[in-house]
Amino acid sequence: MKILHVIDSLNIGGAENLLVNYLLYTKKNSEIHNDLCILYDSKTFLYHKLLDRNINIFDLNLKNKYDLRVIFKLIKLINKNKYDIVHVHLFPAQYFCAIASLFTKKVEYVFTEHSSFNRRRKYKVFKLFDNLSYLMYKKIICVSEMAKNDLVKWIPSLSNKALVIYNGIPIEKIVERQKIYDILLVGSLRSNVKGVDILLKSLKLIEDKITKVAIAGDGILKDDLIKLRNALKLDDKVDFLGNRRDIDILLEQTKIFVLPSRWEGLPISLLEAMSKAKPIIASNVGGIPELIRDGESGILVEPENELELANAIEKLLNDTEYAEYLGKNAYKDAINRFSIEVYINNLTTLYKSLIK
Known part of the structure; x- marks a missing residue:
């Protein structure tokens, strides 16, 4: 399987940490080939962590958050590499990839809903845009039952698409240290x-x-x-x-x-x-x-x-x-x-x- 993960950036945050851990821990998995695409340049330690392990990163290096040229770059990248699945995280990557999906063939799109709340849900006008964007995704992964319930409350038609997969964390040996x-x-x-x-x-x-x-x-x-x-x-x-x-x-x-x-x-x-x-x-x-x-x-x-x-x-x-x-x-x-x-x-x- 060839998977492309798309996320806004590798700035420090929960979604970013989860994705980095996933990529690192599946590096040796012969069943899955993972690539990463980030929309905005972010040379954080998470970025270098992936580079050090030879994870393939496509940095689109956008300067403007809503630069629509990103859609054409995504279409070209996805078609050229013939991915089986595009897995999208966070907004506005959600909207950009939804539009790109209209111009890519034989690719399934998945989106992870990382929170039970976003500011767009305060405004009814965004309900139309959200409805259209979620329509392009085969499955919506929610990180908790609460996140799923809130999403379905916002857009009831997603009840058959939404499922819960809890986040995961590497479990390593605990070292006893002096409490500072x-x-x-x-x-x-x-x-x-x-x-x-x-x-x-x-x-x-x-x-x-x-x-x-x-x-x-x-x-x-x-x-x-x-x-x-x-x-x-x-x-x-x-x-x-x-x-x-x-x-x-x-x-x-x-x-x-x-x-x-x-x-x-x-x-x-x-x-x-x-x-x-x-x-x-x-x-x-x-x-x-x-x-x-x-x-x-x-x-x-x-x-x-x-x-x-x-x-x-x-x-x-x-x-x-x-x-x-x-x-x-x-x-x-x-x-x-x-x-x-x-x-x-x-x-x-x-x-x-x-x-x-």
């Missing part, structure tokens, strides 16, 4: 989705109970969040680390992982924390309740409830036995349900069914 941080949050700071501001406000309520907190990630809101941290007089307790390649090590140096998101699909950062047996506190939104069993493999809190979040953090810092119990259960779930091997098997089965 009480709390770690990993997430993009390109929007307010991850609720970093909520975490900062909750920390102010229990500032005498914490010593050091780390926030890993970058984006346009970083400066505003640093200003909020300073205004709350938490500058000596909260470190903004930027994008990091060593998330696995940071997790091993952390007591608790926190993700107070406003909405989610199925966050890769939570899977990474589970794979390191971390006790987790996360918002009860999107696909998170499908990952975390409240009180068994983590603690779920209501979104934007700073007091509830603060109380949960304080509880786990005080009760190390309970925190360890949650972490061990999360690790078991990561192995049994959310490993990269399980994800690859599910995706390969889908690909084969489409080619038949």
Whole structure:
């Protein structure tokens, strides 16, 4: 099978991490030949990770997000290499590939819905455009049941096309390290989705109970969040680390992982924390309740409830036995349900069914 994966860029994010892990772990799979196409130049460490392993990357190097010339480039690329399947991730790649599909023959198109929410659903005018674009895809992979339900609610005709394949994460040996941080949050700071501001406000309520907190990630809101941290007089307790390649090590140096998101699909950062047996506190939104069993493999809190979040953090810092119990259960779930091997098997089965 020849598969072309198309994604906007390799900037740091959950969808990008998932795709990179998939490509790396299927490199030696004789059944599947994977290529990658990125629309916008993004020479991040994820990009170089793939280059180092000789993954074939077509960089269309667009400067404008809505440059329609990309459609012609995609058509030429797909027809020239005679792919069996084009697997598309994120917007606007979704729209561009939907149009390109009209001019490519004997190719099946698949799209992954990575979130239970997008801003287009606030405007009815986009319902027509979304309807037309989804029509071009043979299957819509949703990363959680919540993502599927929200998509079908938006466009009911997709109920027969949509299916759930949970994200996967490599499970590696856990190294015991000295705990430097009480709390770690990993997430993009390109929007307010991850609720970093909520975490900062909750920390102010229990500032005498914490010593050091780390926030890993970058984006346009970083400066505003640093200003909020300073205004709350938490500058000596909260470190903004930027994008990091060593998330696995940071997790091993952390007591608790926190993700107070406003909405989610199925966050890769939570899977990474589970794979390191971390006790987790996360918002009860999107696909998170499908990952975390409240009180068994983590603690779920209501979104934007700073007091509830603060109380949960304080509880786990005080009760190390309970925190360890949650972490061990999360690790078991990561192995049994959310490993990269399980994800690859599910995706390969889908690909084969489409080619038949």
